[in-house]
Amino acid sequence: MGSGGDSSLCSKCQAAEVVCQVCKMTSHLLPLCPSIYTECKRKECHGIRKLMISGTDKNISRMFLKCQYSTCGSFEWLDDVIRDGKEVGGSCSTPK
Secondary structure, eight states: OOSOOSOSSOHHHHHSOOOOTTTOOSSOOGGGOTTSEEEOSSTTOOOEEEEEEOOSSTTTTOEEEEESOTTTOOEEEHHHHHHTTOOOOSOOSOOO
16 A cells, blocks of 8 residues: 555655754764763763763753762763763763
8 A cells, every 4th residue: 555665654754863862962863872871071980970860850851971889979961961062971881
């Protein structure tokens, strides 16, 4: 049924820009997002920054990067990182 073409997507869907569900950048999708697990930015720390979502009333559903080690204290709002054009960071691997 249909026009007999071999494409399962309409031309509008095929032309749509692919956008990451996390950082809203167009260079990748969620599984390859460099924001998910990155090296901690503090030189003395060897932890991994995790992407987390705020649950506070003031910042409901706002995403942030936080070091896995509570003693480190490294914290940065994801939208600030994106707005300032900072490189989110190297590793996209899952934590060990």
